[in-house]
Amino acid sequence: MLNRVRSAVAHLVSSGGAPPPRPKSPDQPNATSALPAAPAEAPKSPPAKAGGGSAAPAKTAEARASFSRPTFLQLSPGGLRRADDHAGRAVQSPPDTGRRLPWSTGYAEVINAGKSRHNEDQACCEVVYVEGRRSVAGPPKEPSPAQGLCFYYWGLFDGHAGGGAAEMASRLLHRHIREQLKDLVEILQDPSPPPLCLPSTPGTPGSSDPSHVVGPQSCWSSQKEVTHESLVVGAIENAFQLMDEQMARERRGHQVEGGCCALVVVYLLGKVYVANAGDSRAIIVRNGEIIPMSREFTPETERQRLQLLGFLKPELLGGEFTHLEFPRRVQPKELGQRMLYRDQNMTGWAYKKIELEDLRFPLVCGEGKKARVMATIGVTRGLGDHNLKVCSSSLPIKPFLSCFPEVRVYDLTQYEHCPDDVLVLGTDGLWDVTSDSEVAATVDRVLSTYEPNDPSRYTALAQALVLGARGTPRDRGWRLPNNKLGSGDDISVFIIPLGGPGCYS
């Protein structure tokens, strides 16, 4: 309890009682590195061993990372205790008083029913100002609108095996994105196609080299057109990788525990970029229609990628695993019999004669929420997990995990949105018990009871979705109205209105 209070105080001090995030002035550039640095005051927590089998180390009182909630919730110490209470599972949202979230965003969250000590989801909602690289070297001059860019940013981070990675990603990933966009500030605002080649000095935005335009007769001499949009996608992809690399570096300083899924939305210059690495999900509900904006990355959906890697790099299997999948564990007495299997090339199944090495444990096994890589982890993309080892083994799992998101783009200017059109982001706590169409029905039901210009309608919708997935305590569990089990997981939801007060018109 002391820990909790100390953490809550630290949290309040670090957020400074300030209003929710506004368009930022650029941070002080870090002289030694272009990468966003972890805050200097970040406490050193002891090394966290993730994965099953290893004893969890004792947490110090300073392990703030495992017990912070998003700053924008403006939680008092008492509120923080309520947010951390597995028995009550009170739904949390930003307060009605004071400044709302940017873009009239709605948000709600609830802690799990006891599966981990704290809520391992984290969230971030910011407006980020990107100053062009040119100004980085000298003292800032009066910024003109053409010199900088703003992007809106939303992030959901679903942690596992510790809260450190999710907490760190929620603090820093948008800074990595900003860093990646710095080189592009002028290019993105110039309607001509991006230059394929830039001079070597980052401070001087380059122009296209005319000598590269040669005949299109063959692939040797052709030139590919690259869009502004694909530069933003590339910036987001690389930001995820740099975030992951930073976690790896700071892990050596024993700061980052566990890993996290990351679902991120960037709004920039009229387009919405949805980047997903993990099993969170984003959908657009537009005029009642559902538009999927992400897909989940799990041992099942990425089976063939994982198997291919195990096949090409058998040393990663450590002699303990087989890259083949079988519908169940093969038993020694079945040697010589023929069992169904599939390999990295197959979506169907066929019979094969069981040989000795088929008795190894399969790299990918299980179904649905029970599917696992190396019998350990149920998601295959995300950030962190550099410590993760196979249970009772020193075999690392990280080589099979990808930190790269899939990025989908939605052009906000191509459709006239009404106030009931929304982008819904949710961690798997929502989607495990709620279908896309149930979410769409809730969108319709809740928003129709509020005036279109009522600013609280999107928070009310987020709360309704979280409550609907959590259920109510009954019959020794959290239950939905249909008496099925509600989600015992952490649940976090953002509602981003597409026809709302954004600056995209």
Added chain:
Amino acid sequence: MLNRVRSAVAHLVSSGGAPPPRPKSPDQPNATSALPAAPAEAPKSPPAKAGGGSAAPAKTAEARASFSRPTFLQLSPGGLRRADDHAGRAVQSPPDTGRRLPWSTGYAEVINAGKSRHNEDQACCEVVYVEGRRSVAGPPKEPSPAQGLCFYYWGLFDGHAGGGAAEMASRLLHRHIREQLKDLVEILQDPSPPPLCLPSTPGTPGSSDPSHVVGPQSCWSSQKEVTHESLVVGAIENAFQLMDEQMARERRGHQVEGGCCALVVVYLLGKVYVANAGDSRAIIVRNGEIIPMSREFTPETERQRLQLLGFLKPELLGGEFTHLEFPRRVQPKELGQRMLYRDQNMTGWAYKKIELEDLRFPLVCGEGKKARVMATIGVTRGLGDHNLKVCSSSLPIKPFLSCFPEVRVYDLTQYEHCPDDVLVLGTDGLWDVTSDSEVAATVDRVLSTYEPNDPSRYTALAQALVLGARGTPRDRGWRLPNNKLGSGDDISVFIIPLGGPGCYS
């Protein structure tokens, strides 16, 4: 010319003037191997070097493979000459007289405008009887309907760098599928779930081992349900691989030249399986709606798979190629500058500083029809190509090519089809100049001019599609009505009526 006539005669002799294929009695089993063997009379042609750069060896008069047309066309020697005439480009279809193709299938083809000596497309349409494995050992007994299975089969094979692979695949791939299905004859006809494990003797269909049913608590102990459908998918996938392996073996005997895309349809027990490896395409046109039944596998669509392989196995790049993609060839003078690139993890683009090894040629380059792997080949899946080397190099390309199809399944019993609902298969000669919606419009236009029970309507539709893609000779080229260039490629089209006379009701 002598070659052509000899080949034509050989073709007529081998087809024996027989009526089109009927449900077959099982072939004589091959005592030494379960694999379908190439016909004993197959001529030994000299080794064929594929790919650019190598001088093509002289063809012998016996190189029958390079000049056969599908048996079901029943071409006379004169007809065969007309089918092989690049100047006239006469559209070929099975004759109106005599037996029609199974399932009232429509078919039409035309030779290219001169890009290769002969038509390198091949086609096959068969009804194949599968006898269960149990009967293979002993003499055939009176088959009862429960003992065997029939499947309908259609295949389009688009050859490149020689006609041998396409010709061989059109003769043998359905036999490999039959071979793979032999073990499944009883299982597929048994409504209970397929047994996960079979006894080791192939002749004895097994039953499920009850001891494997354990609690579903974890991925260690769960058991996956495997459907009948996924067994057929697995059988087709493995048949493609075995066909490819047979080509590799017989290549050593110098018989198989070049490679081919393969688009195959299997109708079995109420379901249509569409397997595609390459850049042919299948769509269903149902009540005017377009349902894609395949996707194309090209250097562009498979870029990330190829790059990942080059990244994980750099020895496959031979020090000549880089796995990175650049929007154009990097020039030595650009060393140290920053150029756009993307790697195996990225769909977007970003800038990187050019280093020495970036001056290597990119593994994947070019766009659209000009996209190439290792500057050589424009498709990334298919059969054959075991000889294919990088131009002016001994670096093999085959490791980057996949012989595995993507299989999509369409349940014919889930929808009441009318006679105008069709599955359209076409080689890229059709799709390069014809969009899905143009095909759908032609389906509507042509079929509406024929009575629903007119058996010639599907052939007429295939002919209309081929003619529409070929165009007419005008202004020094084959031109479409809109004056754009028609396809100069070989064009082959199957029309499979979904509401037609199939036995699926």
